[in-house]
Amino acid sequence: MIIVFEGIDGSGKDTQIGMLAEYLELHGKTFARFKFPSEKARLALSHLNGASAVEPRDLFMDFARDIESSTPQLLEAAKTHDVVIVDRYIFSTIAYQGVPLGFDAALSLASKFRLVKPNLVLFLEISPEKAFARKNAQKTPDRFESDLGFQKQVAKNYGKLAGKCHGAVRWAAIGASESPLAVHRKIIKEMVQE
Numbered sequence: 379m380i381i382v383f384e385g386i387d388g389s390g391k392d393t394q395i396g397m398l399a400e401y402l403e404l405h406g407k408t409f410a411r412f413k414f415p416s417e418k419a420r421l422a423l424s425h426l427n428g429a430s431a432v433e434p435r436d437l438f439m440d441f442a443r444d445i446e447s448s449t450p451q452l453l454e455a456a457k458t459h460d461v462v463i464v465d466r467y468i469f470s471t472i473a474y475q476g477v478p479l480g481f482d483a484a485l486s487l488a489s490k491f492r493l494v495k496p497n498l499v500l501f502l503e504i505s506p507e508k509a510f511a512r513k514n515a516q517k518t519p520d521r522f523e524s525d526l527g528f529q530k531q532v533a534k535n536y537g538k539l540a541g542k543c544h545g546a547v548r549w550a551a552i553g554a555s556e557s558p559l560a561v562h563r564k565i566i567k568e569m570v571q572e
Contacts, residue, residue: 380456380494381569382464382546384473384536385502386529388509388516389554390561394502395465397562402461410455412448413465419444434478438487441471446491453494468493468545473535477528481535485544499546500565501539502554506530 381398383391395411402409415422421440425432432440445468455462468488476484506529540549550568554561 380462380496382467382496382499384469384499386509386533388513389502389504391465393558395463407460409461409463410459411463415441415444434475438471438475442491449494469539473532476535477531496546499549501536501549501551503551504554506533508555
């Protein structure tokens with residue numbers, strides 16, 4: 379089973395992925411973890427940390443190529459592990475780059491890539507204001523994290539993706555404003571349905 383965690387910056391993805399990994403270990407389940415962007419997305423990472431300014435289409439392509447290049451490893455992990463946990467996938471690229479490019483243009487670009495269709499996308503839903511406050515309390519925000527207006531637009535794009543169940547077998551919107559344990563319980567409940 380391939381499970382993707384999605385949500386705006388500050389929605390709790392890292393916390394929930396860590397809690398899920400502990401849960402799977404405790405229950406004797408094997409798992410593999412993937413995180414995007416990876417170090418292969420050099421152009422995107424340079425843009426995020428402010429070292430360079432990259433045009434939105436070029437940024438989209440760098441993120442998407444990074445994900446596509448990991449397809450063989452994702453498929454192999456799905457064969458050899460009970461669960462594959464993915465921290466962000468093409469849906470983040472569509473949601474984030476869909477702001478400057480336009481949502482439909484981002485969907486069109488994504489369709490050009492050969493990607494694995496996850497079993498479940500866990501969309502951690504939270505108000506952009508609350509997520510913004512969380513992220514700013516954690517660290518110095520990157521280029522995307524530091525713009526609340528941008529995060530609001532990204533949240534709308536995620537809502538569109540979740541509403542269409544785009545690119546996955548199933549999407550589950552998880553209210554992420556509650557305590558980490560309450561959110562974790564919701565995630566486990568969604569996984570049991572798979």
